[in-house]
Amino acid sequence: MLRSCYNARSRLEACKAKQARCLRYEEVKKMPTIFFYGPPLDMEKKREMVKAFTQKASELTGLPEHAFVVYLRPCEQENVGVGGVLLADRG
Numbered sequence: 001m002l003r004s005c006y007n008a009r010s011r012l013e014a015c016k017a018k019q020a021r022c023l024r025y026e027e028v029k030k031m032p033t034i035f036f037y038g039p040p041l042d043m044e045k046k047r048e049m050v051k052a053f054t055q056k057a058s059e060l061t062g063l064p065e066h067a068f069v070v071y072l073r074p075c076e077q078e079n080v081g082v083g084g085v086l087l088a089d090r091g
Contacts, residue, residue, distance in 0.1 A: 032057065033069045040074040 034053050041049065050070045058065040077087035 031067050031069055032061070032063065033071065035071045035073060037073045037075045037080075040076070041072070046072055 053070050054065050054068045080087045
């Protein structure tokens with residue numbers, strides 16, 4: 001009888017661990033992502049940008065700040081076109 005109780009407890013603990021892993025996956029899957037395409041920035045400006053985006057998004061959505069992922073994508077004017085014209089050509 002002792003052995004079967006131990007096995008049942010082990011199975012229960014394994015199920016709880018698996019459920020916890022699934023919950024973490026669900027949390028990650030729901031992480032809001034912010035992309036910013038803009039001019040190249042120095043490291044201090046990048047820190048400010050990430051902090052500001054995260055704080056404002058958290059404030060507006062009610063989600064915790066740690067849930068947000070922010071990607072800063074530098075983009076030169078020669079690589080962006082608006083209305084069929086490169087930004088670099090707009091003068």
